[in-house]
Structure formats: C-alpha cells, structure tokens
Amino acid sequence: MADVDVLDLTVLDRWLRLFAASVAEQKDTLTALDAAIGDADHGANMHRGMTAVVEALDATPPADPAALFKQTGMVLVRSVGGASGPLYGTFFLRMAPATGGAGALEPETFAKALRAGVEGVVARGKAEPGDKTMLDALAPALDALDAALAAGESLAAALRQASTAADEGRDATTPLVARKGRASYLGERSADHQDPGATSAALLVGAAAAAVAGP
Amino acid sequence: MKKLLNDPADLVAESLRGVERAHPELRVDHEQRILYRADAPVRGKVGLLSGGGSGHEPAHAGFIGPGMLDAVCAGEVFTSPVPDQMAEATKQIDGGAGVLHLVWNYTGDVMNFDMAAELAAAETDTTVEAVVMNDDVAVEDSLFTAGRRGTGAAIAVEKIVGAAAEQGRGLSELADLARRVNDASRSMGMALTSCTVPAKGSPTFDLPDDEIEIGIGIHGEPGRRRVPLASAHDIAGMLVDPILADRDFTGGEGVLVFVNGMGATPALELYLMYNEVAALLDKAGVVPVRTLVGPYVTSLDMAGCSVSITRLDDELLRLWDAPVATSALRWGM
Numbered sequence: 001m002a003d004v005d006v007l008d009l010t011v012l013d014r015w016l017r018l019f020a021a022s023v024a025e026q027k028d029t030l031t032a033l034d035a036a037i038g039d040a041d042h043g044a045n046m047h048r049g050m051t052a053v054v055e056a057l058d059a060t061p062p063a064d065p066a067a068l069f070k071q072t073g074m075v076l077v078r079s080v081g082g083a084s085g086p087l088y089g090t091f092f093l094r095m096a097p098a099t100g101g102a103g104a105l106e107p108e109t110f111a112k113a114l115r116a117g118v119e120g121v122v123a124r125g126k127a128e129p130g131d132k133t134m135l136d137a138l139a140p141a142l143d144a145l146d147a148a149l150a151a152g153e154s155l156a157a158a159l160r161q162a163s164t165a166a167d168e169g170r171d172a173t174t175p176l177v178a179r180k181g182r183a184s185y186l187g188e189r190s191a192d193h194q195d196p197g198a199t200s201a202a203l204l205v206g207a208a209a210a211a212v213a214g215p
Numbered sequence: 216m217k218k219l220l221n222d223p224a225d226l227v228a229e230s231l232r233g234v235e236r237a238h239p240e241l242r243v244d245h246e247q248r249i250l251y252r253a254d255a256p257v258r259g260k261v262g263l264l265s266g267g268g269s270g271h272e273p274a275h276a277g278f279i280g281p282g283m284l285d286a287v288c289a290g291e292v293f294t295s296p297v298p299d300q301m302a303e304a305t306k307q308i309d310g311g312a313g314v315l316h317l318v319w320n321y322t323g324d325v326m327n328f329d330m331a332a333e334l335a336a337a338e339t340d341t342t343v344e345a346v347v348m349n350d351d352v353a354v355e356d357s358l359f360t361a362g363r364r365g366t367g368a369a370i371a372v373e374k375i376v377g378a379a380a381e382q383g384r385g386l387s388e389l390a391d392l393a394r395r396v397n398d399a400s401r402s403m404g405m406a407l408t409s410c411t412v413p414a415k416g417s418p419t420f421d422l423p424d425d426e427i428e429i430g431i432g433i434h435g436e437p438g439r440r441r442v443p444l445a446s447a448h449d450i451a452g453m454l455v456d457p458i459l460a461d462r463d464f465t466g467g468e469g470v471l472v473f474v475n476g477m478g479a480t481p482a483l484e485l486y487l488m489y490n491e492v493a494a495l496l497d498k499a500g501v502v503p504v505r506t507l508v509g510p511y512v513t514s515l516d517m518a519g520c521s522v523s524i525t526r527l528d529d530e531l532l533r534l535w536d537a538p539v540a541t542s543a544l545r546w547g548m
Contacts, residue, residue, distance in 0.1 A: 031415055039293045039434035040412050040419045048291075077330065081268075081294040083323035086330055124326055181322045184361045185354050185432055187439060 003156035004212050008104035011211050012068055013057055019207035020050035026203060033196040037183035042084060042196040049080035049088065064103050069096040069113070083181055084197065087121050087134065094120030107155040111145050118142055125180060132178040132190065134197035141166035141205045159209040166205035170198040216416045218516075223413040227269045227291060234276055238542055241279055248289045248296065249304045250276045255285045261380045261389050262286070262308030264301065265317040265373060267324055268293040270412075271433055274512045277543030278370070283377035284317075284541075292412055292515070293434045295323035301331030306339055313342035313386035317373055317393060319365030320349035321434075344386055346393040348372050350400045350523065352461045353430030353439045364432045367475045367512050367523030368400030371535070374544060378537035396531060401461050403430065403454040404521030406477060407444075410435040410514050429453050433477075433514045433521075447484070451491035454522045459499055464524055468532045469504035472496065473523040476510035480518045485509065488520055496524075505535055511543060 004011050023030070023046045031043030056075045062068035069092045077089030098116035099105055105113065118138045127133040144165035148158035173195035178184040183195070220226060228245065235243040242251040256262060266275050266288035275287035285308040288296035305314045314335075318328045325347060332343045350368035354361075376393045384392075406428040409418040412435065419435035422428060427450070430439030445453070464470050474489045476482070489508050496503055504527065512521070527535065538547030 035415065035419050037436075039436050040415050041292070041294050044414045045291070045294055078297050078299050081290045081297050081323065081327065083295070083321075083326060085295075085297055085323070086326035124329075125322070181361055182432075182434070182436060185364065185439075186437060187355065189437065189439075 003154060005155050006104045006106055007065070007110050007155075007212070009062065009065065009068065012065055012105075015208050015211035016050075016053055016057065016068075016072060018210050019204050020054045022203040022207055023047050023050045023200065026199075030196050030200055033194055033199055036193045037178065037186055037190045038196060039182055041082065042200065045080050045082050045084055046088075046200050049076045049085065052079040064099075064101065065105055066096040066099045066101055069093070069099065083125070084200070087125050087197075090120040090124045091117040107149050107158065111142070111149055114145070115142055127180045130176060131180045132173045132176040132183060132195045132198070133180050134195075134201035136173045136176075136195065137166040137169040137198040137201040137205065140169040156209070156212045159205075159212055163202070163206045163209040166202040170194065170202040173198045216411055216413070218411070218413055220413060223416070226413050227289060230269070231289065241276070244303075247300050247303050249286055249300055249307070250279055250289065251286045251304070251307060252279050252281065252284075255308045256310035257285065258310045259312055259383060260310050261312045261384070261386050262305070262310060262314040263317060263373070263377055263380055264288070264304050264308060264314055265319070265369070266290070266296050266301065266304075267319050267321070268295055268434070270515045271512050273510075273543035274370070277511070278373050278541050280539070280541035281548065282381055282537060282539035282541070283373055283544065292414065295321065295327045298327050298330035298334055301328055302334035302338065305331065305335045305341055305343060309339070309341040313344065315376070315380075315386060315389050315393065316343060316345040317369065317376065318345055318347045319369055320347045320362055321364065322361045342386060344390040346372075346390050346397065348393070348397050350397060350402045351432065352401050352403050352457045353432075355439070366402045366404060366433055367473050367521050368397060368402055368525060370473065370507070370511055371400055371471055371523070371525040372396045374539060375531055375534040377539065378534040381537070396525065399527075399531070400523060400525040401458040402521055402523040403458050404432070404438075404475075404477070404519065405429050405450060405454060406431045406438060406517050406519035408479065408518040410478065410517035412515065427519070431514075431519065433512055435514055435517060447487055448491050451488060451495055451522075455492055455495045458522065458524055459501070462526070464499075464501045464526050467526050467528045469502035469527060470496070471505040471507070471525040471527055471535060472503045473507040473511075473525075475512050475521045475523065477517040477519040477521065478510055478513035479516045480510075480520055482509060485520060488522075492522055504532065
C-alpha cells in the first residue's frame with residue numbers, strides 16, 4: 001500500500017491502534033524509566049488507557065475525526081489517572097475542535113490540530129520546553145512537521161521527520177534536571193535518566209508516521 | 216514478589232470489597248471506586264472530599280466518617296483517581312452547603328481535581344473550593360518543581376477541617392482553615408527499604424542494606440539524598456532539623472507530633488523514633504501536646520517513617536480534640 005496523503009478515519013484509527021501496540025510492547029520499558037525517577041506506573045497506566053481507547057474504537061466507531069479525538073481524550077481522562085491521564089486526555093480533547101469538523105484531515109489541518117493538542121498539554125501541565133516532560137518530545141516534533149510541510153514535503157516524509165525530531169527530543173531529556181512532575185522531587189538526581197513521558201510521546205509521534213506509511 | 220494477592224490487576228477492586236464488608240458504616244461505589252460515609256450527603260454540612268492513589272492505607276478511606284471526610288476517591292496503586300470519580304463524588308456529598316476538595320499536592324492529583332471541579336461546575340450548581348496540601352520540606356526549590364508534596368500533615372488538615380465542618384461552618388471559612396492548618400504543618404520522611412508495586416513485581420529502587428533514603432515521598436520514589444544507615448537518634452535529627460529550620464513551632468498551645476510508619480516498620484520502632492523526636496523537640500523548646508504514632512499514610516511495604524509537626528493554637532487544638540469516628544481515627548464518640 002502506498003503512503004497516504006490525507007488522514008481519514010481509517011488512518012487515524014490506525015494511528016491510535018499502532019500507538020496502543022507500541023505502548024503494549026514498551027510497557028515494561030516505560031515503567032522501568034518511571035521507576036528510576038518517578039513512581040513506576042507509567043507503562044501500566046498508558047497500557048490500561050490505550051487498551052480502553054482501542055476497546056472504545058471497536059465498540060463505538062466514531063463518525064468523524066473530531067469524534068474520534070474527543071472519544072479518545074475522554075477515555076484517557078477516565079481510565080488513566082495520574083498526570084498522564086489529564087495530559088494525554090487534554091491533548092486529544094483539544095485536537096477535536098481544531099479539525100473544523102472535516103471528514104478527512106489535510107496534512108496542514110492535522111498539524112494544526114496537533115499544535116492545539118500540545119497547547120492544551122501546556123495549559124494543563126504548565127510545563128515549558130526543557131522541564132524534562134513529554135513536551136520535550138512533542139514540541140520539536142511539531143516544529144519539524146510544520147517546517148517539512150511548509151517545504152512541500154509529503155505527509156509521510158514530514159511525519160517521519162517529526163518522529164525523528166521527537167526521538168531526538170526524547171533522548172535530549174536524559175541530562176536534564178526535572179522541573180515538573182514527580183521527577184522534580186529528586187532535584188539533581190533526576191539527571192542522567194530519560195524521561196518516561198517524553199518516551200511515550202515519541203511513541204505517539206512514531207505511530208503517526210507509521211500510520212501514514214501504510215501497514 | 217511475595218504478597219497476599221489473587222491477580223495484581225484486581226488488587227484495588229478486591230481490597231475495596233473487603234473494606235465494604237468490614238465497614239458497613241461506609242457505602243462503596245465499586246464501579247466508580249468512591250467510598251462514602253453511609254449517611255452522605257449530610258444536609259446543610261459542607262461535604263469534604265479527598266482521595267488519591269491506592270497504596271497509602273489507611274489513607275484515604277480510613278478517614279471517612281463523622282468528624283472527618285465525607286467521601287474519598289480511590290485510584291490505582293500510586294495513581295491519582297480520575298475526574299469522573301471526583302465529579303460524581305462531589306455531586307453525591309453536596310448537602311447544599313458546597314464541597315471542599317482537599318487535594319494532596321502531586322501533579323496528577325492536582326490536575327485531575329482541577330478537571331473534576333470544571334466538570335462539576337459544568338454539570339451541577341454545586342459550589343466547589345479546593346485546597347492543596349503541601350507540607351513536605353524535603354522538596355527544596357519548590358518554585359522550580361511541582362512544589363512540596365502533600366504528606367502526613369494532610370491527616371491534621373482533614374481531621375481539623377472535618378471537625379469544623381460538623382459545626383456547620385461555611386465553605387470559604389473551611390477552605391481558609393484548611394490552608395491555615397497546612398501552613399502550620401511541616402513533614403519529612405525517610406526510607407529503610409524501597410517498596411514493591413504489585414503490577415511491577417520488583418522493588419521500585421535498589422537500596423543496599425547499609426544505606427537509607429532521606430527526604431522521600433509516599434510513592435516509593437527515591438528521596439532527596441542517599442546516606443549511610445545511621446542510628447535512630449541520628450535519623451531523628453535528619454528529619455526534625457529541616458522541619459524546625461523551615462518554620463517556628465514555639466508558642467501557641469504547643470504542637471501535634473505525628474510519627475508515621477511507611478508500611479513495614481513496626482510500632483515498636485515508631486515509638487522509639489517518637490522518643491528521639493520528642494527529645495529533640497524538648498531541646499528546641501517545642502512542646503508536644505498531642506501525638507499520633509502509627510502507620511497512617513503508608514507507601515505499600517516500604518520500611519521507614521515520616522515526621523509531621525503541626526503548630527496548634529487554641530482553636531486548632533479544640534478541633535483536633537473534637538469527636539471523630541472513622542476506621543483509622545476514633546475518639547470522643
């Protein structure tokens with residue numbers, strides 16, 4: 001199957017399922033990263049949440065992208081708890097209105113919706129870049145996506161570059177001292193550990209790149 | 216991992232079944248994981264709601280009852296409950312005088328309670344106020360972090376505000392009182408061992424036999440620093456000194472001293488610690504007039520303790536002494 005150039009319900013559904021699969025596969029890694037600087041539950045919580053998201057997609061297939069994002073956000077807020085629930089939940093809830101009710105999203109609309117989602121995360125969590133949070137993977141990914149789309153790259157190429165930027169952002173959290181979340185209680189001791197939230201966020205961007213590259 | 220379990224995934228649900236059977240004075244909504252005092256909502260009384268992750272037992276359900284909380288929401292182990300739970304509990308305990316959320320200061324709890332207050336405001340006409348409790352002096356540079364954690368002092372806040380709520384005081388007065396007790400309190404904790412989250416199955420961090428963690432929270436997270444194992448006498452100093460350095464505890468009616476067990480430390484050792492803590496306070500001219508010694512805010516099977524001190528004035532002392540009838544604290548009734 002060829003790369004896709006718009007994100008319809010099939011592609012977005014695939015994105016979420018691929019993210020759920022990566023979280024399931026990386027569950028123990030996410031938890032181990034969280035054990036080092038947090039409370040050892042990020043893998044279990046995200047796995048519970050994304051399993052519920054997939055169950056909801058099966059039980060009540062959404063009518064359009066906005067409904068898909070809203071349903072996903074609500075399910076995450078309901079099922080995850082901790083800090084990840086409100087943050088990932090808010091991310092998807094804020095994406096919904098930014099789709100403008102379209103049945104399939106042009107790349108620029110998708111990028112705009114992602115940005116609205118990340119702005120929601122910032123509003124909810126009050127984090128800034130460099131605080132050693134999921135934002136450190138998401139913010140560079142958005143910038144890379146916008147830049148690639150503006151340069152006329154295909155959706156697939158742009159999301160690949162976004163995924164690379166997210167991975168680099170995730171890796172760059174390792175030396176940082178955490179200033180938000182539970183890891184911040186450790187002060188200097190939080191350095192030399194990769195941030196679990198940035199790690200799951202990089203999986204989210206990676207899943208989007210994989211979803212448009214076809215199965 | 217060696218624990219009393221069937222399936223780790225069912226731990227919280229099955230434990231709540233046990234709470235319900237053991238405590239008919241509570242009403243348990245298993246679907247939403249909310250525990251209520253059976254007679255909630257109490258007409259004309261401000262409803263008090265708290266909650267948080269599981270793994271801190273008897274916090275939080277052990278503090279539901281006349282003279283303390285009206286309901287708590289239970290999350291997964293060490294994971295904040297979700298906004299739907301809190302919004303539902305808020306509706307159910309509103310006796311017409313509003314609802315006060317007593318929130319332990321952790322990123323997840325604060326965000327979920329925020330979202331719950333938004334939901335409750337959108338769906339009902341219940342007036343909600345929230346007070347965030349943050350007493351842990353181990354968190355330095357609190358302006359550049361998630362702020363000081365809510366730990367042992369929450370028990371003083373919930374008990375004292377619970378008593379004032381029974382007197383029929385209004386929502387904003389209770390919120391002010393909660394802030395006042397929080398401001399009058401400081402805590403510091405330490406771990407002899409890590410703890411094992413059942414879903415993970417192994418200790419959260421490795422702590423060699425000859426080392427301890429100072430400045431821990433209540434989720435098995437490592438502390439501020441790791442030091443060689445010391446005598447109880449020296450450990451008491453490591454906990455009490457930063458508390459006394461952070462606030463003046465002299466004057467008033469004296470202080471409430473709370474030596475809390477983290478879950479796996481026997482009462483025998485906790486009373487020995489209280490002896491050391493009290494000696495240090497004597498030396499500093501701080502006068503304990505009320506004490507609480509035991510495992511009340513635990514971190515699963517962690518060994519260790521925390522010390523919380525609350526400065527009491529005449530009013531706070533009277534409210535602490537007022538009747539309370541919960542499964543974990545009970546006197547005067």
